[in-house]
Amino acid sequence: MNIQIRPEHKNDISTISMINDMAFGQEDEGNLIVKLRKKKNFIKELSLVACFGNEIIGHILFSKITIKNDIEEFESLALAPMSVIPEFQGLGIGSELIKKGLQKATKLGYDSVIVLGHENYYPKFKFTPASLFQITCPFEVTDLNFMALELKKGSLDMVSGCVIYPK
């Protein structure tokens, strides 16, 4: 299957919302992306679409977040949301979006990624519980579902604090 992964274009915006609506069966995630796009946390190069021919069938977004303790703040990325339209799920497209996104984020100089997601899915990409890095979530979550990944080895060694998501 020939899938191309590329950053979003201006004219992909409504399709990206539609893909999210279809994947999640609700509009919350598509609306979240629309809101994030207006914020300084948004990184155009890390809003990636998966294309099959001319058709967009998947999307992933990484946006800037802060990890903050009483003394220091650290920049990181949140992976959320990601979506593949139902007919194309389970074919490895989500995995390709994650791998490509992590590569791009590394190239752009980011150090780490945080994800709130399924404990069986993200460990495949070397995410581990964020608690192992002294990183906490601002709301109650199951430890195994709140995960972190170092893009550079050791980059989270000196990081501790709570993740601050955009409002």
Ligand SMILES: CC(C)(COP(=O)(O)OP(=O)(O)OC[C@H]1O[C@@H](n2cnc3c(N)ncnc32)[C@H](O)[C@@H]1OP(=O)(O)O)[C@@H](O)C(=O)NCCC(=O)NCCS
């Ligand atoms: C999660 C999602 C993006 C994965 O994309 P995909 O192209 O189906 O993923 P892949 O083909 O690379 O991987 C499929 C694996 O993911 C698992 N999977 C699919 N949806 C999942 C979900 N919501 N949570 C956890 N695991 C899921 C499958 O069981 C499969 O596992 P296996 O490899 O052990 O067999 C896609 O299924 C989707 O859009 N789901 C609905 C939206 C969603 O839940 N997004 C994630 C939260 S932001």
